[in-house]
Amino acid sequence: MSEQSLYEQLGGEAAVNAAVDIFYRKVLSDDRISAFFEDVDMEKQAAKQKAFLTMAFGGPHNYTGLDMRKGHAHLVARGLNDSHVDAVIEDLGATLRELGVKEELIAQVAAIAESTRNDVLDR
Amino acid sequence: MxxxxxxxxxxxxxxxxxxxxxxxxxxxxxxxxxxxxxxxxxxxxxxxxxxxxxxxxxxxxxxxxxxxxxxxxxxxxxxxxxxxxxxKDVQAVIPATVLSLKLLNAEIMHVELVCHEPIDYRAGQFINLFQHQTLGRSYSLASVPHEDDHLHLHVRRLPQGRVSGWIHDELRPGETVEIRGPGGDCFYIPGNNDQGLILIGTGSGLAPLYGIIRDALSQGHTGPIHLFHGSRDLNGLYLTGELRDLVNQYSNFNYVPCLSGEDVPHGYVAGRAHDVAFQQIPNLKNWRLFLCGHPDMVKTAKMKAFLAGASMKDIYADAFNVSKSS
Missing domain, CATH: 3.10.20.30 (Beta-grasp domain)
Incomplete structure (x- = not known):
């Protein structure tokens, strides 16, 4: 068994950098969720996506459940629900598949993203 | 310690x-x-x-x-x-004397400034020019540090624009104004010399782009450089002669003047600058983009460029937001 962390197995910061544009492009082109991104500053949003991917890849982060709640409260007010979280996790999986990441690692990433669901939806 | x-x-x-x-x-x-x-x-x-x-x-x-x-x-x-x-204290105020004022078209004034202290800037950045201590506006630099001796601005007269109106109507050569700057991260970075560059600007958004293009060319950029400058009608375009001279001088530079109004004479392309650009170059993977001018254009073009394959780090933008107090 490999003793490398998930983050190391995925390729660390280089992997995050490779994934961030692809992932953000998928999210913006995804009709199920793109409306939530209409009036955001793209540079700032890309930085947030990078922080999110770093966390989902098992990398260093300082996200807390409270941050997640605060950060998404305005979207929950606009109707953010489980189906939108599903869409994001799907787009995340598709991004990793496009980069040739093994399914077992994709499942681990999806599980980390999944663990934020209740905080994101503020319940 | x-x-x-x-x-x-x-x-x-x-x-x-x-x-x-x-x-x-x-x-x-x-x-x-x-x-x-x-x-x-x-x-x-x-x-x-x-x-x-x-x-x-x-x-x-x-x-x-x-x-x-x-x-x-x-x-x-x-x-x-x-x-x-x-x-704000990061940058000190620098006095600068107006050397010349010249209309580039009916509404855009070319302002040439001589700084009293050296100012370290990159073509495409902006400075803030002050009419008085508390009233200043940002203007992009069209000059190139190692090519031009002085600072060049393209100041468009805005309806009820307090500072632009003052520059057009009252400012005279020989007068000294205060500037602060430079600022902004929309500029050419040497390296990756063969990368394709696409520059899209509306109105006086040409100012930073004109600087960036000449900067890139003088630093030996070999990749294709496409400029799409847009306006509603012919009166809104300017520097067309200078830009056509650059086309003759550099085989990798291409200038596409775009008109979004109805009357489009021979030699101009019908349509909005960013629409024309993305039509002519649909796949933007590995291209570097510079987007300057009207905030709506910059916002739309940024999104379209990204979705068409440009990497976020390769998109440089400067939206010309109009001050709420004009």
Whole structure:
């Protein structure tokens, strides 16, 4: 068994950098969720996506459940629900598949993203 | 002992303490979030001293060159003078004398300024020009530091524009104004010489682009350079002669004047500049883009360019937001 962390197995910061544009492009082109991104500053949003991917890849982060709640409260007010979280996790999986990441690692990433669901939806 | 200087204060850095920890421990309100060099919330700028390389990891090249860094991962070995990115005191006011004023078209004035002190800028950045102490506006630089002796601005007269109206109607050669700057990260970065560049501008958004193009060409950029300059009608375009001269001089430079109105004479392309650009070059993977001018154009073009394959780090934009007080 490999003793490398998930983050190391995925390729660390280089992997995050490779994934961030692809992932953000998928999210913006995804009709199920793109409306939530209409009036955001793209540079700032890309930085947030990078922080999110770093966390989902098992990398260093300082996200807390409270941050997640605060950060998404305005979207929950606009109707953010489980189906939108599903869409994001799907787009995340598709991004990793496009980069040739093994399914077992994709499942681990999806599980980390999944663990934020209740905080994101503020319940 | 390493000292961190911020505003009028001096703090001693404890062993293994980051600049962020040092400042926040002393009550300086530096915003932060991830504390691991990822989220870029704690972006600061060094105004003196040498930055450790790791403190600039992951930043856009244009920010690195301006000494921006991430405070949470900054562990300097030597004294450092730092500021928050929007601290006004980062830059001193510089007096500048108007050398010439010349209309480029009915509404855009070419302003040439001689600075009383040297100003270190890059073509495409902007300066703030002050009518008086509390009334200033941002104008992009069309000049290139190593090519032009003075600063060049293209000032468009805005309806009820207080500063632009003053520049057009009252300012005279020989008068001295105050400027502050430069600012902005929309400029050409040498390297990757064969990358294709696409520049899209509306109205006086041509100012920074004209600087960036000449900067890139003079630094030996060999990749294709496409300029799409848009206006509603012919009267809104300018520098067309100069740009056509550049086309004749450089085989890799292409100039496409675009008109979104109904009357489109021979030699011009019908349509809005960004629509024409993305029609002519549909796949933007590996291209570098510069978008300047009307905020709606910049916003739309940024999104379209990204979705058409351009990488976020390759999109440089400067939206010309109009001040609420005009």
């Amino acid at each position: 390493t000292t961190i200087r911020y505003a009028n204060d001096k703090f001693e850095l404890e062993p293994n303490e980051s600049v962020l920890e040092c400042l926040t421990n002393h009550g300086v309100p530096v915003p932060f979030s991830c504390r691991s060099g990822v989220c870029q919330t704690c972006l600061m700028r060094a105004t003196g001293g040498k930055l450790p390389e790791t403190s600039q990891q992951g930043l856009k090249d244009s920010l690195k060159l301006q000494n921006y860094f991430l405070a949470c991962v900054c562990y300097p070995d030597a004294d450092l003078e730092v500021a928050l990115p929007d601290d």
